[in-house]
Amino acid sequence: MEDQKIRNMEEFSAVSGISRPTISKYFNDPSSVRKSTRERIEKAIARYGYRPNLFAINQNRKLTRNIGIIVPHIVDPFYAEIVRHIEMRCAEAGYWAIVLGSHGDPERELNALEMLYSLRIAGAIIAPLGDSSVSDRIRQVAADIPTVIFDNHMNGEEIFFGTDxxxxxxxxxxxxxxxxxxxxxxxxxxxxxxxxxxxxxxxxxxxxxxxxxxxxxxxxxxxxxxxxxxxxxxxxxxxxxxxxxxxxxxxxxxxxxxxxxxxxxxxxxxxxxxxxxxxxxxxxxxxxxxxxxxxxxxxQDYVSIAENSVSTLFHMIEEGKRPLDPVRRLEGRLILRASA
The missing domain is CATH 3.40.50.2300 (Response regulator)
Incomplete structure (x- = not known):
């Protein structure tokens, strides 16, 4: 078996002599298994060159660690900076950020929503297109999955963070x-x-x-x-x-x-x-x-918009509660330079 490519955890369990549940537990959290068992698993990983499909493992969990993010245009510096902060916070908290762009198109926005929904995301952070947005579908998603709206509000009961x-x-x-x-x-x-x-x-x-x-x-x-x-x-x-x-x-x-x-x-x-x-x-x-x-x-306070959005989403996922203050409009700060 050493010369054979290990395709899944079942095969890795067979060649390593370690039970499938223990191996799964290790890949979810290495510190959750005993040191001696962890060393055996890591020695087998090095010997057989096995790398699991972490995305598949994540999808098989009762609650995935996927966070969906939708923005109108990822190349817009405002959205790019917000996404950068959200991605960093997700990584620190053990979540995977899946970023999709709607490209200013309501149909693409709907497709992005359906894609994220099919991936069984744990939560979503969305900057809707605004007046042309598929607002009804976003509200349906928000009724099923913890969802935070930022930048463009929808004049509803959404949880929103943006600039005043x-x-x-x-x-x-x-x-x-x-x-x-x-x-x-x-x-x-x-x-x-x-x-x-x-x-x-x-x-x-x-x-x-x-x-x-x-x-x-x-x-x-x-x-x-x-x-x-x-x-x-x-x-x-x-x-x-x-x-x-x-x-x-x-x-x-x-x-x-x-x-x-x-x-x-x-x-x-x-x-x-x-x-x-x-x-x-x-x-x-x-x-x-x-x-x-x-x-x-x-x-605009990029950091506060991102931090409020992601912290509120994590709280909703982990506590199952809506925030008491669901709408926050943050103040802008005057920056004086040479043009005016």
Whole structure:
């Protein structure tokens, strides 16, 4: 048998002379078996080169250690950073994170949900698409499996963690009005509930400041925000019909595209008499510090959103109880840099 490939635990048990339940117990938790038995198993592993299918072992448990994660776009830096923190916490707690993207498509979001459901996940952390999301199916999954929603709420009874857009946008509008001209608002495509909330928050904040809001719409449903900000910037800066030379962008990725457009139009961005335009954003994108000039923005608390989501999910899985405070909207933090 030493020259034969060991295909499963039954064969490994036969050649090693160790019972199948003991071997299974070892692979679930090596410290759960006696030291002498553990040494025998490890010696047999080295001798026969056996490696079990840990995923199959996990699936055969009464409760799997799989955590399903669905985000609209994994390449979006916001979602990538949240997923990174969740994956690390899952690994530390002995869970496997299974990450799927819906790619901004409701049908793909539904397919991702069904895939995770078929894998008998222990729990799910989901950033829904928003208004176009398959909300009813997400609620059905949440009724069967511990589920936490983050970033885009569904206006229901879901357990939710995300940024308070009215606080964060209001914070930026207040700063821009105090430090110079009031801002116009470069809207983001209606891809999720944040798009609507940030636009409404801007309008409300401008009215509080005593100014008429000026929203610059973007006619698109895509997620290529840098490209959209660049294209919109070339158009609006060429037309020179803005009421003020300050623009607040609904997210940093739009602002990055807008800064590039200003450079191409020969307009200097920043504070002071020698500048032609002030640009601010929202999110604190990882590249926001490295634009030229560095981008003034409102930082979302990536770590707190991820930590609240995963800690609450683990509590629901292990205790079987909903949190007493199921909705938490976290405040944004003003980050002042050279662009505004």
């Amino acid at each position: 857009n009215f606080q964060s946008i209001g914070l930026m509008v207040d700063y821009l009005c105090r430090s110079g001209e009031p801002p116009c608002f470069l809207d983001m495509p209606a891809v999720n509930t944040n798009a609507r909330e940030r636009r409404e928050a801007y309008i409300r904040a401008m009215e509080i400041e005593g100014h008429d809001p000026h929203v610059i719409p973007i006619q698109s449903t895509g997620w290529e925000f840098e490209e959209l900000g660049h294209h919109a910037g070339l158009e609006i800066l060429s037309a020179r019909q803005l009421p003020w030379n300050t623009i607040l962008c609904a997210n940093d990725r739009l602002a990055i595209g807008l800064i590039a457009a200003a450079f191409e139009r020969g307009l200097r961005v920043g504070r002071g008499a020698a500048t032609a335009l002030r640009i601010a954003g929202h999110d604190d994108h990882p590249m926001a510090r490295f634009t030229a000039p560095a981008l003034t923005t409102v930082a």
